Amino acid sequence: xxxxxxxxxRPDTLDDAxxxxxxxxDARIIAGGxxxxxxxxxxxxxxxxxxDIAHIDGLSAIRDDGDALVIGTMVRQAAALSDPLIATHxxxxxxALTHVGHPPTRSRGTxxxxxxxxxxxxxxxxxxxxxxASLRMRDSDGDIDFDAADFFIxxxxxxxxxxxxxxxxxxxxxNAAYVGTGFxxxxxxxxxxxxAAAGAHIEADAHGRVQDIRLAIGGxxxxxxxxxxxxxxxxxxxxxxxxxxxxxxxxTALDTxxxxxxxxxxxxxxxxxxxxxxxxxxxxxxxxxxxxxA
Amino acid sequence: MNITLDINGKTxxxxxxxxxxxxxxxxxxxxxxxxxxxxxxxxxxxxTVLLDGDAVRSCLVLAAQAEGSxxxxxxxxxxxxxxxxxxxxxxxxxxxxxGLQCGYCTPGMVLAAKTxxxxxxxxxxxxxxxxxxxxxxxxxGYVQIVDAIMLAxxxxxxxxxxxxxx
Numbered sequence: 001x002x003x004x005x006x007x008x009x010r011p012d013t014l015d016d017a018x019x020x021x022x023x024x025x026d027a028r029i030i031a032g033g034x035x036x037x038x039x040x041x042x043x044x045x046x047x048x049x050x051x052d053i054a055h056i057d058g059l060s061a062i063r064d065d066g067d068a069l070v071i072g073t074m075v076r077q078a079a080a081l082s083d084p085l086i087a088t089h090x091x092x093x094x095x096a097l098t099h100v101g102h103p104p105t106r107s108r109g110t111x112x113x114x115x116x117x118x119x120x121x122x123x124x125x126x127x128x129x130x131x132x133a134s135l136r137m138r139d140s141d142g143d144i145d146f147d148a149a150d151f152f153i154x155x156x157x158x159x160x161x162x163x164x165x166x167x168x169x170x171x172x173x174x175n176a177a178y179v180g181t182g183f184x185x186x187x188x189x190x191x192x193x194x195x196a197a198a199g200a201h202i203e204a205d206a207h208g209r210v211q212d213i214r215l216a217i218g219g220x221x222x223x224x225x226x227x228x229x230x231x232x233x234x235x236x237x238x239x240x241x242x243x244x245x246x247x248x249x250x251x252t253a254l255d256t257x258x259x260x261x262x263x264x265x266x267x268x269x270x271x272x273x274x275x276x277x278x279x280x281x282x283x284x285x286x287x288x289x290x291x292x293x294a
Numbered sequence: 295m296n297i298t299l300d301i302n303g304k305t306x307x308x309x310x311x312x313x314x315x316x317x318x319x320x321x322x323x324x325x326x327x328x329x330x331x332x333x334x335x336x337x338x339x340x341x342t343v344l345l346d347g348d349a350v351r352s353c354l355v356l357a358a359q360a361e362g363s364x365x366x367x368x369x370x371x372x373x374x375x376x377x378x379x380x381x382x383x384x385x386x387x388x389x390x391x392x393g394l395q396c397g398y399c400t401p402g403m404v405l406a407a408k409t410x411x412x413x414x415x416x417x418x419x420x421x422x423x424x425x426x427x428x429x430x431x432x433x434x435g436y437v438q439i440v441d442a443i444m445l446a447x448x449x450x451x452x453x454x455x456x457x458x459x460x
Contacts, residue, residue: 001334001353008295008312008358030359037354038335040313050312052359078348102428104406105336107348108355190427 003040010052014059014138014167017051022140022163024049029165031074031113034105059112059167062086068134068170073112077124078103080111089173092130092181092201096123099183102191112166115148118158120260121194121219123185125152129224130199130216133171139164152223176203176211178292182284184277185219188264194219195265196274200281208293215250215278220259220270227253227278250278297361301326302370312358316350317341319357320367328368328401332430339429342402343367349409351428368401371408383453384408384446393442395433402429407443415451419444 011017021027028047030036031054039045053059059074062083069089071080080086081097100123101109114124115135128135128148135146139161151158160166185197197219203212218224229249254275259267298307301324308323320329320343329352332340336354343352344366372382381389384404394400403426410417410425417425422443423436431439 002318003313003315005311005313008356010358010361030356033356033359034336034354037315037356041315041335041353050356054359102339103409103425104339104342104349104351104428105354107345108350190423 001041003037004043004046006040006047007049008052009049010055012056014053014056014165015140017053017056017165018139018163020049020051021165025162027051029053029116031116032076032108032110033113034101034109035113035117035119053165064089064173065170066173067175068172071111071169071171073110073115073166073168075111077101077106077109077111077114081106090127090131090171091179092183092199093124093127093171095181095183096127096199099123099185099191099194099197111169115151115169116158116160116166118152118156118223119193120155120221120223121197122224123183123194123197123199123218126197126199126216126218126224127183128169128171129226130201130214131171132214133169135166136168136170137161137164137166149226152225154222157223174201174203177206178204178208178289180204180285180288180292182281182288184280184284186273186277196220196270196277198274198277198281200278200285202282202285202289204289208289213282215253215282217257217274217278220274221257222260225257227257229253229282246279246282247275250275250282295358297358299357299360299362300364302365302367310357312356314357315353316343316345316355316357316360316365317352319360320352320365323357326367326369330398330401332398332402337430338399339402339406339426340399342405342429344405344409347409347412349406366405368404371404383449384411384443387442387446387449388439391438391441391445393434393438399429399431399433403431403439407446410443411447411450415447417443417447 026047027049029051059072061072063070077100087094114122133148137144180202183199185194187194198217201214204210215227215229259270261267296309320326330340332338334353336351341352342349345363384407406426422440
């Protein structure tokens with residue numbers, strides 16, 4: 001379990017980091033290293049150069065940008081978990097973060113690192129897809145934006161250009177009277193890789209009418225994806241009905257998913273479990289809205 | 295490359311290969327064998343140390359990344375107010391509740407507990423389970439480890455109260 005030799009550089013600016021990427025085709029960026037260092041140890045990754053972006057100014061900030069919350073790529077998962085802006089505006093992210101690794105990996109692991117690593121079972125990419133986050137990268141030609149919904153294309157595969165470095169993630173702030181969220185996952189052990197995960201974010205107006213329902217699933221296919229769900233809109237009067245039609249709506253939406261199978265779980269197990277988890281996530285979200293209305 | 299770390303209050307400078315992990319730096323360069331090498335890929339938690347006060351897995355941190363940081367290992371788990379060989383309150387609680395058998399996971403467990411108790415003076419058993427969720431023990435079944443950390447929490451709270459109870 002020892003990494004193959006590599007060179008290490010710690011640039012001071014994002015542009016310097018991009019220049020290193022451009023001049024070394026097999027270089028890898030290290031943020032928190034909680035995924036990359038094991039890959040180095042197992043020699044699944046053998047870069048000639050590791051570029052440490054931890055000391056670049058401005059990548060560790062969380063700021064309120066009016067209609068969006070902008071999270072720097074180097075924001076540690078533990079810092080995000082205890083951040084009041086995230087707790088207020090992105091409750092789904094706050095819930096999902098409690099499932100990300102363990103306290104000692106969250107203290108090093110970063111929001112951006114998890115997104116770029118793109119593990120199919122990872123929680124942060126799932127939330128980014130659910131909430132329609134936008135990922136901003138820099139390369140030598142300037143800035144490039146990707147919608148999270150398009151960014152993930154396979155297991156550990158994204159559209160990130162080889163010479164680009166993700167530097168901030170923009171999450172749109174909910175703009176509704178009531179927001180309810182739910183996040184559930186199943187893993188073989190606490191905080192292990194999710195065999196199935198589901199997150200729901202529901203927005204309702206002052207009368208409890210659903211304006212927007214965002215459901216995403218992870219761990220069951222090659223990358224996290226949003227599921228289109230149709231629900232009765234008048235929650236204030238029709239909550240019981242909406243819950244009965246929920247299971248059918250989820251089941252229909254799951255027809256579009258290409259479920260994976262591995263040594264841990266069959267495709268049919270994943271489908272059954274993620275359907276249940278999606279139902280629970282939506283239920284939690286609806287219950288939060290109902291509680292807010294009461 | 296040259297790096298400088300503060301390890302248990304002592305400034306340590308060494309010339310290292312970039313691929314060296316903080317774990318191997320502590321054990322092989324600094325000679326502190328109390329930090330145990332387990333799985334070496336971030337699964338078992340045996341190598342847990344404190345980096346700037348937070349529990350981290352030293353096998354998942356390159357020594358180069360830790361440049362300029364303050365590292366606390368099991369050898370200095372309770373700071374300077376103890377004599378060499380004397381146990382800290384947390385370590386003592388592990389002995390009293392039979393929170394260890396082979397002891398391989400124990401340094402990591404103790405440091406994970408230390409981080410928890412620094413942030414949460416009166417944790418619930420659920421808080422304790424979450425704090426050690428990344429640390430694997432194959433001997434105890436964890437119940438006595440949770441007992442140990444709860445006992446340590448109680449004693450650490452008591453330490454800050456006047457002896458006469460006033």
